[in-house]
Amino acid sequence: MSLPVYARYRAAFAGAIAEALGMPASDVEPQVKPAEPAHGDLSFATFALAKAQKKAPPAIAAALAQQVKVPGLEVKAVGPYLNARFTLLPFTAETIDTVRTEGLSFGGGDEGRGKTVVIDYSSPNIAKPIAFHHIRSTVIGHCIANLYRALGWRVEGINYLGDWGKQFGLVAVGFHEYGDPARKDDMAHLVEVYVKANARAEQEPEFDARAREFFRSMEAGDVAALELWKQFRETSLRNFERVYARLGIHFEHIEGESFYQGRMEPVVEEVGQRVGVKESQGALIVDLPYAENEPPILLKKADGSTLYVTRDLAAAVDRHERFQFEKSLYVVATDQALHFKQFFRVLNALGWPFASKLTHVNFGRVHGMSTRKGTLVLxxxxxxxxxxxxxxxxxxxxxxxxxxxxxxxxxxxxxxxxxxxxxxxxxxxxxxxxxxxxxxxxxxxxxxxxxxxxxxxxxxxxxxxxxxxxxxxxxxxxxxxxxxxxxxxxxxxxxxxxxxxxxxxxxxxxxxxxxxxxxxxxxxxxxxxxxxxxxxxxxxxxxxxxxxxxxxxxxxxxxxxxxxxxxxxxx
Known part of the structure; x- marks a missing residue:
């Protein structure tokens, strides 16, 4: 696919300027900017040339105007700027014909051909509904996936569910206390249970300890615990899929933190061998220098259970092995900036060559969403x-x-x-x-x-x-x-x-x-x-x-x- 019309004219204009100046086109093109509409379509400022040429910028622009000739562009000097305007023809026909020929593919290209980008986005927690604040990760991630597909990249979109951790323990022990067994498939009921359990855990340390113990039993492979987890996970997925279908969103992969259960110990061992680990109050942390008041990077809690960063390390290795990505993007709120900073820091310390290909695509918060009753909405x-x-x-x-x-x-x-x-x-x-x-x-x-x-x-x-x-x-x-x-x-x-x-x-x-x-x-x-x-x-x-x-x-x-x-x- 050829260069887009605008890019082609911009490149031709920059190339002609570069030839006139005896410079590489790659040095000139970044300096070609959109012009003020009254003066043209493209503009090149000559201020940076004044010292080397020992001339005033307007004089340099005037001299360039005599030398730079590009078919389809009217070139003239306006003060210190060399401006170019698209001529009526062939610009008008080229633009319209390109749009109509490419149709809904207009705007895209093939420069990403042969490259893969992994995009981790949306990623709600199971046993909870998708709240309105998930809109940001969901639609930003979906749009970025569409942009890369349009440019010819192979996109591996991953909905990385929060389906592992103590929060599931809260749902499980909460269901034992407050749940109706006949409503295991009712997402609204699971939400009611979680809200009650979470409130109780904040007030009763013993109840919170029960939730932690349930999660430990899951990590230990307890059959009954995993069966309950599976049922609640499937209930959540059915609810999620209905919302995604409504939004017109499809993921190449729906996975979760549970996907890496049993795969984290090798990662922990490698961190220990190549970076170093140590115990701190019974927990296992990465042995790195930390800034003042910076929390340490925990690989395991004192009870032996794993954390987000442990699972993210295992996921990063797995995704690179599976997809051989050129880019791996995490569309996650700015609130998690420290987590990703530390996660990437460990990857770099391990010396893994793909570490530089990971990016935290952060985003701000949305405020003011409420129903007519004034409450936060799903x-x-x-x-x-x-x-x-x-x-x-x-x-x-x-x-x-x-x-x-x-x-x-x-x-x-x-x-x-x-x-x-x-x-x-x-x-x-x-x-x-x-x-x-x-x-x-x-x-x-x-x-x-x-x-x-x-x-x-x-x-x-x-x-x-x-x-x-x-x-x-x-x-x-x-x-x-x-x-x-x-x-x-x-x-x-x-x-x-x-x-x-x-x-x-x-x-x-x-x-x-x-x-x-x-x-x-x-x-x-x-x-x-x-x-x-x-x-x-x-x-x-x-x-x-x-x-x-x-x-x-x-x-x-x-x-x-x-x-x-x-x-x-x-x-």
Whole structure:
């Protein structure tokens, strides 16, 4: 697959500058940036050259403007900057033809071919439901997986369940005290039991000790304990799978910490031999220098039970053996930064060559999510509420003639999902954000429903006209609004690559907002000037504008699909 249109022009511009300066193109290309729209599309600042050339930056830019010639670019100096603007042709035709040829694959590529990325995301605990705060790891991880797939990588997505540890002991002994044997398959009942058991353990050390003892019996291979664990695990998985199906998320692997039961002792022994271990208050810790007040890295508790880091070490070794990954990503909250810092530190101390390929993709917290009753909600409940609120808006818009749909409830589900998912992904990954129902479900502003409406609007225009023709005259798309829209469409492939490299879905989310806003300006320009309407009487002009509308539809659909957001065709 060839370079994306924008990247190709950028590389050609950088190459011509490099040739004129006698420099490697690889040194120049990082310095080519997007220009201010009033001055062009690409820009190269000459400040860094002033000292070596002993000239003022504007003089250097003026001299370069005489030397740099690139087909398809108008090059000129603007003060200390060398700017380039895409010419109407072939840029217009290249952009539209690329979008329409690639379809929903637009934005992707094949540069990841032959490489594997392992992505550990979502990862809820069994015997607990998926709470709304799991939305971050789930949708960020899913989007990153989509981005890498789009770029040709083999993606091994792992839902690494918290299905081992003392918390399961709490559920087990709690079920003995409070559970109904007839409701072992009832997730809601397991949650009730866990809440009661956890509260009691905080008040009664003896009850907490019973939970720990139950977990020790699991690690020792007690048949009855493991059978109960298996039943509760399967109940949780059935509940999880229903939520994931609703979100349109599929994992290549659903595993858990239990997967490494029996595989941790060799890792502990290797740490002891190659790094060193020592006892501290009966626990086994990694013998490394620690910063002041830094907690030690525990491999085993005093009672001999294992911990997260022990299991993560075993998992890292296993995943590298199974997948031979180029990257291994852990999409986990910033709250766990110390855990991953210490985990990676042990891997590096062991000298394992793949240690440098692991990355903690951290994210901030979400605040403000509550039901109408003001209580913290589960993810499934939040999706239900989003659908209900969206349905109110859909029905109101149907009555007012602003929305047309044959299935209001199905559309409400799509809008609700778009509101929740985009409400998360539009924010910088590492930032906290506050969820607001009214904002998330608005059809205006920086929201999922706004983007879905923009996509539906393009579909509506095409449906009314009978679709976009194959043949068109790109030279007719001369309006400033048309050229501005094209300059947003052409950016999707670069946004996808930047988002994958930085593990930052918000880069794609923001680009889609720019595309939708540019299309809205273009489409509504026809309200003030009939000659700017898409469906004009001139057949050739109408055909060109329908093709541009189709390219916009494809770009929005491709981007929304990468984000994991449904793309309704009418609303």
């Amino acid at each position: 993810l499934d409940d939040a999706l239900d509420q989003a659908r209900e609120l969206a349905l109110e808006k859909v029905r109101q818009n149907i009555q007012e003639g602003r929305i047309q749909t044959r299935d209001a409830e199905a559309l409400a589900e799509q809008i609700g999902l778009g509101a929740i998912i985009f409400g998360d992904l539009k924010h910088n990954r590492t930032s906290d954000y506050t969820f607001d129902w009214e904002e998330a479900l608005s059809f205006e502003g920086h929201t999922g429903p706004y983007l879905q409406y923009a996509h539906a609007r393009t579909c509506s225009v095409l449906q009314k006209s009978g679709g976009a023709p194959k043949a068109y005259d790109a030279s007719l798309l001369t309006l400033p609004e048309e050229q501005a829209l094209l300059r947003e469409l052409v950016r999707l492939p670069m946004a996808v690559r930047d988002a994958a490299e930085q593990y930052e879905p918000s880069l794609v989310a923001r680009l889609l907002l720019d595309v939708a806003a540019a299309f809205s300006r273009y489409f509504t320009a026809g309200n003030q000037d009939r000659d700017k309407r898409v469906l004009v009487e001139d057949e050739a002009l109408r055909a060109a504008r329908l093709v541009l509308t189709d390219a916009t539809r494809i770009t929005l659909a491709a981007g929304l699909t990468l984000l994991g957001i449904p793309t309704p065709e009418s609303m």
